[in-house]
Amino acid sequence: MIEDPRVKMFRYIIIYTVLTVGAIVMMVPLLWTVSTSLKTRDKITIRRLELIPDPVAWENYPYLFEARPILQYTRNTMIIVVASLFGAWVPCTLAGYAFARIPFPGRNIFFGILLATMMLPYVVRLIPLFLFFDEIGWTRTFGPLILPRVLGHNAFYIFLYRQFFRGIPEDIYDSARIDGCSEFGVWWRIFMPMSRPVLAAVSIFAFSFAWNDFLNPLIYLGSNKELWTLALGLNALQGFEGEDNSLNLIMVFSMLMIIPMLIVFYFGQKHLISGVTAQGSLKG
Amino acid sequence: MAQASLKAKHDQTDITWKTRFQEWWFRNRALIGFAFILPWFAGFIIFDAAPFIYNLYLSFTDYQIGTVGTPPWIGLENYTKIFTADKLFSKSMYNTVYYLGFSVPLRLIFAFLVALILNLRVRGMELYRTLFYVPSVVPLVAATVIFAGFLNTRYGFLNQFLVLIGAMPVRWLSSPDAIKPSLILLSLWGFGGQMIIFLAGLQSIPEDLYEAAAIDGGTGWHRLVYITVPLMTPTIFFNLLLGLIGGFQVFEQVFILIGTNGGPLQAGLVYMLHVYNKAFRDFEFGYSAALSVILFLIIFVLTLMVVYTSNRWVFYGDAQDDEI
Numbered sequence: 001m002i003e004d005p006r007v008k009m010f011r012y013i014i015i016y017t018v019l020t021v022g023a024i025v026m027m028v029p030l031l032w033t034v035s036t037s038l039k040t041r042d043k044i045t046i047r048r049l050e051l052i053p054d055p056v057a058w059e060n061y062p063y064l065f066e067a068r069p070i071l072q073y074t075r076n077t078m079i080i081v082v083a084s085l086f087g088a089w090v091p092c093t094l095a096g097y098a099f100a101r102i103p104f105p106g107r108n109i110f111f112g113i114l115l116a117t118m119m120l121p122y123v124v125r126l127i128p129l130f131l132f133f134d135e136i137g138w139t140r141t142f143g144p145l146i147l148p149r150v151l152g153h154n155a156f157y158i159f160l161y162r163q164f165f166r167g168i169p170e171d172i173y174d175s176a177r178i179d180g181c182s183e184f185g186v187w188w189r190i191f192m193p194m195s196r197p198v199l200a201a202v203s204i205f206a207f208s209f210a211w212n213d214f215l216n217p218l219i220y221l222g223s224n225k226e227l228w229t230l231a232l233g234l235n236a237l238q239g240f241e242g243e244d245n246s247l248n249l250i251m252v253f254s255m256l257m258i259i260p261m262l263i264v265f266y267f268g269q270k271h272l273i274s275g276v277t278a279q280g281s282l283k284g
Numbered sequence: 285m286a287q288a289s290l291k292a293k294h295d296q297t298d299i300t301w302k303t304r305f306q307e308w309w310f311r312n313r314a315l316i317g318f319a320f321i322l323p324w325f326a327g328f329i330i331f332d333a334a335p336f337i338y339n340l341y342l343s344f345t346d347y348q349i350g351t352v353g354t355p356p357w358i359g360l361e362n363y364t365k366i367f368t369a370d371k372l373f374s375k376s377m378y379n380t381v382y383y384l385g386f387s388v389p390l391r392l393i394f395a396f397l398v399a400l401i402l403n404l405r406v407r408g409m410e411l412y413r414t415l416f417y418v419p420s421v422v423p424l425v426a427a428t429v430i431f432a433g434f435l436n437t438r439y440g441f442l443n444q445f446l447v448l449i450g451a452m453p454v455r456w457l458s459s460p461d462a463i464k465p466s467l468i469l470l471s472l473w474g475f476g477g478q479m480i481i482f483l484a485g486l487q488s489i490p491e492d493l494y495e496a497a498a499i500d501g502g503t504g505w506h507r508l509v510y511i512t513v514p515l516m517t518p519t520i521f522f523n524l525l526l527g528l529i530g531g532f533q534v535f536e537q538v539f540i541l542i543g544t545n546g547g548p549l550q551a552g553l554v555y556m557l558h559v560y561n562k563a564f565r566d567f568e569f570g571y572s573a574a575l576s577v578i579l580f581l582i583i584f585v586l587t588l589m590v591v592y593t594s595n596r597w598v599f600y601g602d603a604q605d606d607e608i
Contacts, residue, residue, distance in 0.1 A: 015406060022398065023415040029473065030419065032441045033430050049444040091323035104317030110325070117332045119587055121533055123556065124580040127342065127563050127573050128335035153327030180302050183316045212423040214536045219564065231425040235540055238429050247433050254426040265421045272480075 030258075037061075037251035044247045057248065064252045072226075073233040077211060079142055080229065083149040084210035088202050091152030093195070096161025097187045101173060111162075118155045122215075130219060140224040145216055157202045164198040165191055200271035207264055211257075230257055342573035349567035362574035373575070375550060376558040382464055383554060384531030387471040392523060395475045399482035400512070413483070420476030428540040431470045432457065457542060460551035467552065470537055478523050485519040486512065525590045529583050535560065555579060 031051070036044060037060060038053040064070060098104065099111050133144040152158070168191060176186050192199070214231045221227045228236070234253045237246065265272075343362055347355035366373050402413050419427070434441050435456035443453035456466045489512065497507050535556035538546070544561055546553025559579070563572035 012406065015401065015404060019401060019412045023412055026416055026419050026473070026476075028441065029430055029434050030422070032434060036433065045439055047438055047444065049441070049448050094320040095324040098317045098320035102313060102317035102320065104314040107317065110321060113328065114324070117328060119529075119584070120332060120336065121529065121580055121583050123533060123559060123576045124339050125331065125335035126559075127569050127576065128338040129331065130563070131569065132335070148327055148331050151323045151327035151330075153324065153331050155324075158324060183313070183320075187320075208421075208423075212425065214425050214540075218539075231423065234425050234429055238432060238540065247436070247439060250429055250433060254422075254430050257423050257426040258421075261421050261423055262418070 033251045033254055033258075036248055037255050039248050041248065060248050060252045064249050064256070067249065068233060068237065068253070070230075070233070070253075070256065073228055073230045076142075076221075076227050077229040077231075080145050080149070080213065080217075081207055081210040083146040084206040085203060087149045087152040087154065088157050088206040089199070091150075092154060092157040092202070093161050093192065093199075094187065095152065095158045097165055097183075097191055099158065099162040100165035101186075101191075102183060114155045114158060118159070126219075133220065139220055140227070141220075142227060144220045145213070149210070154206075157205070160198055160202055161195070164195055168194055197271045200268050204264055204268040204272060208261060211261065339573050340577060342570050343577045344574075345570045347568075347570035347573075349569075355570060358570075362571050363578075365571070366574060366578065372550070372553065372558050376546075376553045376555045379464065379546075379551065379553055380532060380534065380555040383467055383471075383534060384528060386464075387468045388524065388527040388531050390468070390472055391475045391478060391527060392520065394472060395478035395523075396482050396516075396520065398475070399479045399486055400508075402479070402483055403486045417476040417480060420474040420479075422474075424536050425540060427473065428470065428537050431466070431473075432541055435466055435469075458548060460547070460549040463542060463547050463552040467534075467537060467541065470541070471534075478527075481523060482516065482519060485516055489515050521590065525587065528586055528590075532556075532579060532583055532586075 035051050035053055038056050038058065039060075040053075040055060040057045043050070043053065043057075099107065099114070129144070130139070133139050138144050172190060172194075173186060176190050181189065212231065213229070214235070217229045217232050218235075221229065221232065230253075234250070234257060237250055237253055342355070344357060344359055345355035346358045346361070398416055402409060402416065422430070433439070435443075437443055437453065437455050437458065440456070442456065446453050454462050456462045493511050493515075494507055497511060502510070533556055534554050538552050538554050538557055539560070542552045544557060544565060546557055555575075556579075559572050559575045562568050562575060
């Protein structure tokens, strides 16, 4: 079955046209963001389409650091990110390991509970948690944001680890145990090093959820400007001096939030798919 | 010689110590299992079980900002008020269902179609994959403020572009008719996450199935309808479910884009915004808890419904393997 070269050519043209138009449509908001972030104050209020900024206002970037406590926002966000990564690496992997490899009484029941909590929407826990943290005086502190993360309170991560760990051949586990390795040792010396793909994938999730979190910082830190995260700072900038004439600064801020995410995803993209789907290939 | 025996002796004591330690570990294996899941379980009690039960209890009480001590029990009063007297309940429910009724299926369709094209083996596909995926990496808060500017009536790109091509500009965020389409537009921009999942699914379909179809004279359409789509139904189904659950809880975008009031004529007042306002603006915690319980029930029933009916229309490729 040999295809007519003209038909093939025609097909390629259609494919590339569709893809290129689609890609442009998808990228336009971002290109516009970059362009607006480099426009001077009087250029953003011109009511005519102008994609290339003239003059290019590089000074918008350093200016935002003067106008807003960006470094403080970043530090506050990083505190939450670090708590999140710790939780994803230690308590979540330990729990995933126990669910995958250690037979303890009631394991299936506990695992069922874990799965059920994945379907429990946050909204039915929001108000009691707020009242609870208010009661113990933790509102306006990082406590309510850090405690669940440090405990590894994320069923999804534990589930991913468990699936991955189950894919690691039983023989490796058995021989390590026969050689006198403790459960803790097996987890640390064998399972953790073998699980780089899933660790990378979960780390990306943990980083991006902490980086993007908005509702929790809003509820708990909203009234304490000292502890604002980047997301809260960006949202507040929107209402800064009326939304129209600070559009360039809003876009500078947006770029500052986007670039770290792009870097994380650029380095992690290999693992993102393989880490989440690898259990299929490892299982054998 | 002497040295060797000394070493052997040393090893022996070392081994007995180790063996004892090992035995202790084995005996306490169950205990270790519990210890390993303890942080998660503590989190489950503090952040899932206790708040869930307390929320249910709160929904039957009149807990407001000034309430001291035990909140007064008012039975089903909150619920009857929601269903009979709360105009914003039906309004916000309508807005939410409108929003997800469009955004969820459209996102799935876009993600699936684009994944199909991106799965073709032509040159430069890596670049296109990246370009389609990048918008979904943008943090939601950033994506939303970008859209607030992008859709700005006078200075936003979209209206300036519409004027350029001779069309009428639209008041995207300040006219009641355009708010929900604007929110749907924003949600469509992030279809890349689902697209990547579909792409991974498409790439895991065994090549020999397509080869077999080609030998039997199947066209591209046949391959799509009889191989690709059936094999992808678990993934599609899973993403549909997640989309619906997420769609009912849409909040941040609306909060940032049009504020807590829900915009003109409250056309953008989604359900979560109503819950948020009742709790954190009006401090009617009991009432808000009742609203949240209703949302939970909807999500719960939805989950059960989709899971229950899924085995009728979802094709799980590994079903036979399980039986062997």
